[in-house]
Amino acid sequence: MPATPPPDLRFRIAAKSDCDVILRALQELAASLGVPERLRSTRAGLERHGFGERPEFEVMLAEDDGGFAGMCLYFPFFSTWVGEPGIYVQDLYVAAARRGAGIGERLLREVARRGQANGYTHLRLTVDDGNAGGAKFYQRLGFERSPDEYVHKLAGDGFLRFCHPDAAPG
Numbered sequence: 001m002p003a004t005p006p007p008d009l010r011f012r013i014a015a016k017s018d019c020d021v022i023l024r025a026l027q028e029l030a031a032s033l034g035v036p037e038r039l040r041s042t043r044a045g046l047e048r049h050g051f052g053e054r055p056e057f058e059v060m061l062a063e064d065d066g067g068f069a070g071m072c073l074y075f076p077f078f079s080t081w082v083g084e085p086g087i088y089v090q091d092l093y094v095a096a097a098r099r100g101a102g103i104g105e106r107l108l109r110e111v112a113r114r115g116q117a118n119g120y121t122h123l124r125l126t127v128d129d130g131n132a133g134g135a136k137f138y139q140r141l142g143f144e145r146s147p148d149e150y151v152h153k154l155a156g157d158g159f160l161r162f163c164h165p166d167a168a169p170g
Helices: 016-032 043-051 103-117 132-140 156-163
Strands: 010-013 058-064 067-079 084-094 123-125
Touching: 010 103, 016 043, 016 058, 016 067, 016 084, 058 103, 067 103, 084 103, 103 123
Parallel strands: 084 123
Antiparallel strands: 010 058, 058 067, 067 084
């Protein structure tokens, strides 16, 4: 049975000074998924891309009297199929000691309400392959698995080769 949600749970948008907390949460998330080697984020990168001249994402933090409880990292996107702007949830993480208290759901709802207030009409996310618990969590909240889409990516050297197909290797 899930624990009772902490009554003192508070939400706030992260500031640059929160980058260490955000990075630690991302490291714990990667470790919990069994793929710590896949995480490439650094504090400097989070600062530059999240709190620099052109922020690429926001982070909603959940805190209680015990400190950090969880976070949701997200950014806006536009769906031509829906014809409206939405929010893409990149990472949702709840501190291990705080799981089972509804914090993840409350974080997502807080992000959704913030998005709705700013004109966004939908949420989108992906679940890591093999994260059956995550998939069940999102389905329980009403998220539907998209049966007609597959995620494809182009990164690292492959991305560079695609950008510059005529460049000499090396």
